[in-house]
Amino acid sequence: MSEQKMMLAGRISKFSELLQRENQNRKDLSLSTTPGDKDLSLSTLTALEKALLAGETHYTVRPGIPELRRRIAVAIQARGGMIPDAKDPADNVLITTSESEALFVILLGLGLESGEILTQTPSSCRHQALLGLRGLRLETEWGSAARAIYRPIHLSETDHARLLRCALESDLPDILDLSADWSSELPRCDLRRTLIIGNLNGIKGLSLFRVGYLMAPRALIARCRPWKQAFSICTAAPSQRVAVLRLTEEGS
Amino acid sequence: MKTPVPSAGERATQARYQLMQLAAEMEDVVRLGAGDPDLHTPGEIVKEAVRLMGRGKGQITEQGLDKLREAISEQLADERELDYAAETNVLITNGAQEALFLSMLALVDPGDRVLVQDPRYSSYDQAVEAAGGKIVAIPPRGRHDFCLDPDELVARAGSARVLVFVNPNNPTAALHPPDLVRSIARIADQHDLVVLSDEVYDKLTFDSAEVLSIAQCERMRERTVVLSSFSKTYAMTGFRVGYLAGPAHFIQAVTRLKQAISGPCPLFSQYAALAALTESGQGRGRILETFAGRRRIMLQGLDSLGIPYGAPGGGFFIWADISKFGRPAHDFCLELLREARVLMFPGTAFGEHWKDFVRISILEPEERLEEGIKRLGRFTAGSSEVTSE
Numbered sequence: 001m002s003e004q005k006m007m008l009a010g011r012i013s014k015f016s017e018l019l020q021r022e023n024q025n026r027k028d029l030s031l032s033t034t035p036g037d038k039d040l041s042l043s044t045l046t047a048l049e050k051a052l053l054a055g056e057t058h059y060t061v062r063p064g065i066p067e068l069r070r071r072i073a074v075a076i077q078a079r080g081g082m083i084p085d086a087k088d089p090a091d092n093v094l095i096t097t098s099e100s101e102a103l104f105v106i107l108l109g110l111g112l113e114s115g116e117i118l119t120q121t122p123s124s125c126r127h128q129a130l131l132g133l134r135g136l137r138l139e140t141e142w143g144s145a146a147r148a149i150y151r152p153i154h155l156s157e158t159d160h161a162r163l164l165r166c167a168l169e170s171d172l173p174d175i176l177d178l179s180a181d182w183s184s185e186l187p188r189c190d191l192r193r194t195l196i197i198g199n200l201n202g203i204k205g206l207s208l209f210r211v212g213y214l215m216a217p218r219a220l221i222a223r224c225r226p227w228k229q230a231f232s233i234c235t236a237a238p239s240q241r242v243a244v245l246r247l248t249e250e251g252s
Numbered sequence: 253m254k255t256p257v258p259s260a261g262e263r264a265t266q267a268r269y270q271l272m273q274l275a276a277e278m279e280d281v282v283r284l285g286a287g288d289p290d291l292h293t294p295g296e297i298v299k300e301a302v303r304l305m306g307r308g309k310g311q312i313t314e315q316g317l318d319k320l321r322e323a324i325s326e327q328l329a330d331e332r333e334l335d336y337a338a339e340t341n342v343l344i345t346n347g348a349q350e351a352l353f354l355s356m357l358a359l360v361d362p363g364d365r366v367l368v369q370d371p372r373y374s375s376y377d378q379a380v381e382a383a384g385g386k387i388v389a390i391p392p393r394g395r396h397d398f399c400l401d402p403d404e405l406v407a408r409a410g411s412a413r414v415l416v417f418v419n420p421n422n423p424t425a426a427l428h429p430p431d432l433v434r435s436i437a438r439i440a441d442q443h444d445l446v447v448l449s450d451e452v453y454d455k456l457t458f459d460s461a462e463v464l465s466i467a468q469c470e471r472m473r474e475r476t477v478v479l480s481s482f483s484k485t486y487a488m489t490g491f492r493v494g495y496l497a498g499p500a501h502f503i504q505a506v507t508r509l510k511q512a513i514s515g516p517c518p519l520f521s522q523y524a525a526l527a528a529l530t531e532s533g534q535g536r537g538r539i540l541e542t543f544a545g546r547r548r549i550m551l552q553g554l555d556s557l558g559i560p561y562g563a564p565g566g567g568f569f570i571w572a573d574i575s576k577f578g579r580p581a582h583d584f585c586l587e588l589l590r591e592a593r594v595l596m597f598p599g600t601a602f603g604e605h606w607k608d609f610v611r612i613s614i615l616e617p618e619e620r621l622e623e624g625i626k627r628l629g630r631f632t633a634g635s636s637e638v639t640s641e
Contacts (some may be wrong), residue, residue, distance in 0.1 A: 013357065013361050017505070047304065057489070059489045100513060101514040106308050208519040226258070234492070236492040
């Protein structure tokens with residue numbers, strides 16, 4: 001064993017060790033190269049350069065550029081999803097670097113740990129490692145240790161309805177994961193408890209800029225926002241600016 | 253649905269943001285609060301990042317661009333004589349803040365004790381809290397000497413797991429001399445502590461001060477994790493690029509966490525960081541020169557007002573003692589903002605005991621700093637000084 005392994009082996013947190021071991025046994029989860037299209041039009045790249053040279057190189061406001069948040073809120077509402085409860089729809093959205101970071105700040109902001117997350121098909125959840133970090137495990141049947149509901153967008157209408165009913169009956173947070181889906185009609189949400197997470201990877205040219213989001217009732221956003229600030233302050237300003245430019249181009 | 257009560261760390265962070273919010277609603281405020289340089293990112297960095305984005309390969313990994321990690325590895329070798337292999341010892345993060353948070357999650361188990369210098373940046377509290385650890389604050393050496401006190405460290409080191417060592421320090425700007433760094437290293441080694449060395453401000457030092465990374469000390473490379481960023485040195489806060497350099501086993505663990513929590517960093521930001529290291533030696537020099545001039549003005553101003561402060565060796569903050577004005581720091585800052593339109597942060601935003609201190613940043617042009625000092629002078633002239641017996 002090398003000197004460096006002796007020093008820090010045993011100093012790594014128990015969860016990290018577990019994550020390491022699990023990954024060693026699961027080839028499909030090995031670290032991977034993320035390909036993406038970076039085919040921005042010349043006009044978008046030029047507009048980005050212009051914005052940066054004009055000084056958009058600083059931290060943005062912590063929840064994200066208001067124009068971007070507003071566009072996301074309006075787009076989600078237009079898909080039949082959540083109706084903003086804030087006077088400015090931007091206040092219902094938090095910009096993150098990915099939908100997994102959005103889930104992470106939900107877990108911290110709502111204090112979700114040590115229990116069960118109710119879902120339809122646990123094996124299809126892309127966030128099992130993240131949930132495990134907080135001592136949460138996915139279950140298909142309601143139990144007294146349930147902390148929240150997790151609904152990936154691809155579920156059937158019946159499954160969405162069943163899970164949402166559980167959230168309502170048990171007064172639990174309802175997490176709806178859109179991942180990169182930017183166009184499907186959305187299942188029913190609850191205005192007090194649904195937290196929608198997703199990313200903009202499905203929009204041409206954006207996947208390598210890493211923009212995610214959380215849309216939720218204003219009171220829940222207020223709980224999650226400090227943890228986004230604590231984790232990475234704000235999402236990269238150039239990424240947010242490009243997202244605004246692309247959404248403007250798309251007319252969404 | 254039940255939601256948790258905000259923690260002390262979260263409340264301290266919010267205290268700063270509330271003052272910034274109040275200042276944002278006012279006009280003509282001299283902003284000596286936040287840590288975001290007013291200088292824009294040098295144009296050559298922006299242009300090179302755009303050029304690379306137009307030509308580079310369209311893929312990213314959680315660990316970061318190979319070329320960026322290689323450039324960081326070379327810089328650590330050239331400037332600090334540290335041997336970190338790009339492929340196994342370096343991880344690119346979304347700023348130093350994410351690096352800090354992931355490190356805590358990788359090192360701390362519930363109940364573990366984490367030693368942190370006091371006063372401290374409150375995000376440490378939140379990161380330790382998220383990992384289930386417990387902060388143990390270490391008082392500084394003296395009333396106006398904010399270097400870490402080795403005796404106080406020894407007194408608290410038993411059963412602790414991690415030491416967070418911030419050099420140069422935020423908020424106090426204390427720069428630890430090499431001999432003191434070596435003493436701290438020996439204690440860390442004797443007590444089997446892992447050291448998280450926050451070196452975000454190590455390239456912003458003044459008066460030709462010598463900087464020694466604790467990772468350079470004997471037997472320390474294998475128990476130290478170096479944390480740094482591009483935000484302050486190159487005025488690149490908005491790009492959110494930082495990095496961790498440390499033992500391979502640790503980097504591997506943090507990379508797995510990053511994969512689960514946030515994924516790869518934006519390609520464009522990584523290109524900008526690469527451009528900073530390869531193209532912008534002059535840009536870095538200009539930024540340092542600008543801050544050195546501003547620091548002189550602020551220190552002269554505080555001297556003229558008879559306000560004591562800790563020796564600022566690096567970074568762009570000054571930790572000033574306002575006890576003679578007889579008001580708790582939060583009230584002082586709120587009144588200063590409302591009455592004189594000068595924004596500073598109260599010491600209590602960096603630890604509950606620091607009601608006699610304020611953090612002043614020098615991130616305004618020189619003429620605005622002079623204006624800020626004038627306003628501070630007028631404001632404090634109206635305050636009755638408290639004399640000690």
